Amino acid sequence: MFKRTLLGALSACGMTLALALPAAAQDAYVVGLTGALTGPPSSTYAPAVDALRIYIDRVNGAGGVNGHKIKLILEDDSAQPSKAAANTKKLITQDKAILVVNASLSSTYAPIMQETKNAGVPLLFASGVCPKSVYPPADPLQFCTTGYAANYDSQAALDFIKATAKGDIKIGFSAMAIPLSRGEIDHAESLAKTMGMTPVDKEVIPPPTADYTPFATKLKNAAPNWVYSWAPWVTQVRTLEALRKLGWTGDMIAWAHLESEAELARLKDENFYVIGANALFQDGLPIHKDIEAAAKAAGSKYPATMMTEGWIGGMAIEAALKSAGWPADAAKVRTALENLKLDTKGLRGGVIEWNKTNHFRTRVDYRVYKWSGGKITRVQDWKTYTVK
Amino acid sequence: MQLFINIIVLASIYALIACGYVLIYRVSRVLNLAHGELMMLGAYLVLATASLFAGHPLVALGAAVLLSIVVGAMVYVFLMRKMTGEMVLAAILTTVALGILIRGVIVLVWSAQQQYPAQALNLANPSLTLVGDGHISLWSAVLVATNILVYGALFGFLRFGRWGMRMRAAGQNPLLAAQRGINLHTVYALAWGLSTLTGALAGILMALDSGVTGSMPIIALKAFPAALVGGLDSLAGGLVGALIIATAEVLLIYYVDPLLSDVVPFLVLLAMLIVRPWGLFGTREELDRV
Numbered sequence: 063m064f065k066r067t068l069l070g071a072l073s074a075c076g077m078t079l080a081l082a083l084p085a086a087a088q089d090a091y092v093v094g095l096t097g098a099l100t101g102p103p104s105s106t107y108a109p110a111v112d113a114l115r116i117y118i119d120r121v122n123g124a125g126g127v128n129g130h131k132i133k134l135i136l137e138d139d140s141a142q143p144s145k146a147a148a149n150t151k152k153l154i155t156q157d158k159a160i161l162v163v164n165a166s167l168s169s170t171y172a173p174i175m176q177e178t179k180n181a182g183v184p185l186l187f188a189s190g191v192c193p194k195s196v197y198p199p200a201d202p203l204q205f206c207t208t209g210y211a212a213n214y215d216s217q218a219a220l221d222f223i224k225a226t227a228k229g230d231i232k233i234g235f236s237a238m239a240i241p242l243s244r245g246e247i248d249h250a251e252s253l254a255k256t257m258g259m260t261p262v263d264k265e266v267i268p269p270p271t272a273d274y275t276p277f278a279t280k281l282k283n284a285a286p287n288w289v290y291s292w293a294p295w296v297t298q299v300r301t302l303e304a305l306r307k308l309g310w311t312g313d314m315i316a317w318a319h320l321e322s323e324a325e326l327a328r329l330k331d332e333n334f335y336v337i338g339a340n341a342l343f344q345d346g347l348p349i350h351k352d353i354e355a356a357a358k359a360a361g362s363k364y365p366a367t368m369m370t371e372g373w374i375g376g377m378a379i380e381a382a383l384k385s386a387g388w389p390a391d392a393a394k395v396r397t398a399l400e401n402l403k404l405d406t407k408g409l410r411g412g413v414i415e416w417n418k419t420n421h422f423r424t425r426v427d428y429r430v431y432k433w434s435g436g437k438i439t440r441v442q443d444w445k446t447y448t449v450k
Numbered sequence: 451m452q453l454f455i456n457i458i459v460l461a462s463i464y465a466l467i468a469c470g471y472v473l474i475y476r477v478s479r480v481l482n483l484a485h486g487e488l489m490m491l492g493a494y495l496v497l498a499t500a501s502l503f504a505g506h507p508l509v510a511l512g513a514a515v516l517l518s519i520v521v522g523a524m525v526y527v528f529l530m531r532k533m534t535g536e537m538v539l540a541a542i543l544t545t546v547a548l549g550i551l552i553r554g555v556i557v558l559v560w561s562a563q564q565q566y567p568a569q570a571l572n573l574a575n576p577s578l579t580l581v582g583d584g585h586i587s588l589w590s591a592v593l594v595a596t597n598i599l600v601y602g603a604l605f606g607f608l609r610f611g612r613w614g615m616r617m618r619a620a621g622q623n624p625l626l627a628a629q630r631g632i633n634l635h636t637v638y639a640l641a642w643g644l645s646t647l648t649g650a651l652a653g654i655l656m657a658l659d660s661g662v663t664g665s666m667p668i669i670a671l672k673a674f675p676a677a678l679v680g681g682l683d684s685l686a687g688g689l690v691g692a693l694i695i696a697t698a699e700v701l702l703i704y705y706v707d708p709l710l711s712d713v714v715p716f717l718v719l720l721a722m723l724i725v726r727p728w729g730l731f732g733t734r735e736e737l738d739r740v
Contacts (some may be wrong), residue, residue, distance in 0.1 A: 101553075103665075108557075267708060273590075279452050308577070321564060
């Protein structure tokens, strides 16, 4: 009798446990991220991923979203397409992620897009460059919060040069030998011609380069008074440094990547401008103080100044999950993202607003900074461009 | 003049890295495919010693250089020694694994972001103007001078030094060398230490000039053709190979297309492999052992 009772009790416990385990697993919003956490390009993506993680931890610490925690699963793809594909498959099939986030090189996009498309799971690009598929007419499953935007960035940079330069503009270009950077610089070169500038040289520099001086020599000998670079930070800054070593004294403008704030202070070059869609920390916004405090509390090895992109990604995820309600699935999250209107509290020049056809944003705003008078100064306030 | 300076600087970078490949291959017939990572580790060690010896940049640099010799010797003692007697391929694959391990450790310890050892040491990098309006940065000039010193010292050491002769003997006939009382393990450990030292010097000086990121080992891959073109068992070959590759690279960047700079080392290598597979100064009989 006792034996039968014990067996019955054990079976009941087992059944309860079996039912309870999946329930516990489903008690959180599962968000999967595949990113370049290691490998050569990770300097651009790892800080953003760390910021996103810190943001989500903070949300969870405050009780989560709609009373439920966000379970963020991080997978490293080292910027390798095959790893990114395997990660995405695992996140969707094994971890049951209802949203996949990408923070990696553009070479990983195709396999991730394919995997998420097959599973009908929305895909958010946070810190990697926005692909064409998020611009109008957007792919229904793909969204992007990243600040940099092909074509618009060059338009804004060249507009700034035009407004700032005195006299004729002889412009040189520098790109990294990756499709995206080359494409954008080609676009800038033709745009410059239509704006009355004279393109004098264009250097497309391979990523693993021991010495940038040979490229800079050619650029300098073409005698530009302005140089524009839209490439990963290493190419931009090393082109500038090589030009300066050669005695070139002209002006240069480059994209304000995550590294730019610390780098402006390191370089202390009064003729070097950075243009970007994120407000730098020198602006001292309340949200900047928030990010600094959170990064410090989390013991991050990255400076807070490199966390804006990841923070905005985290804000978008929180807002989308809040709107999707509980319980949420991939379809509900997709619908929520499609109607997202995100106030970035000053990190960007305006709200990030998505609709059925536009998963990039309806407007892009740019600020320009440089080092001047012993500190970073803003030389152009938000200038808005409407996304068509 | 500027083109000439550019060639000399690039050739010095490649030569300094290439002699590390040559030293290990010459003594133990192993291709060290972790050489790039060991070079990068040397650059990162400066960051560690800079915080240990704050305000004493020369001490910090000296400590990083010494540490890199120790790291190289430790790699042999704790890892490569176990490969003694195994197939050469197994030893080469071990170096590949070592490279992956070092890359992972560096990201964990120093993060993935670009670092500037010169800034940590509070050292400037002014541009020096040479004759003919040529320019060179201070640390590039130091790199060229270091390259000359390293090659001079290595030639002297291998030719006249007692341990240098032992290294040559071990490389030519390890069995006979062992029978003559040469401690092979000490010789191999020394070769690994010296090889890592030369790589680390290249890494440190490049990092002082323009910073360090996780992509530094790729530069070492571009220096590998320099060692092969010159002859993998010839120190002089490494120097000449580096000069050939750097000249081709700089001239193609300037006169043809910058994009060719990425492939030209390997084009030169292919041409050499077709014409003279053992390299310009390499030993023909060594080919079988590769």
